[in-house]
Amino acid sequence: MAKADPVQIEREQAWVGDAALGLFAREWILRERGKMDAEMFARMTSNGFLATIGNPTAIEAAIGRSYETGGLAAAYSHIESELLPRFLAQERKRTPGRR
Secondary structure, three states: OOOOOHHHHHHHHHHHHHHHHHHHHHHHHHHHHOOOOHHHHHHHHOHHHHHOOOOHHHHHHHHHHHHHHHHHHHHHHHHHHHOHHHHHHHHHHHOOOOO
16 A cells, blocks of 8 residues: 655645635625625635644644644634734735724
8 A cells, every 4th residue: 555645635735725725715805895805715715824833734733633633613613813913914004994
């Protein structure tokens, strides 16, 4: 039996994590803004934003692992605690006076 390639495993976890992050972002934007906002979605899910926190693939893989172990609720909880506060801080700096 061949050993699993850790790089491939991380990429696969990141692929799933990216999907969970995208769904979270769309739902969050609709709930908070009351409308679709493709530009905000792009900012929230971009590798540029993720890179301000760490390695984008590693961050998405962590979300993917949360999803694997606890489903969408766990992935969302991870995003809410680890990414959302950073995103909101960046948004406040980007647009002063906006919540």
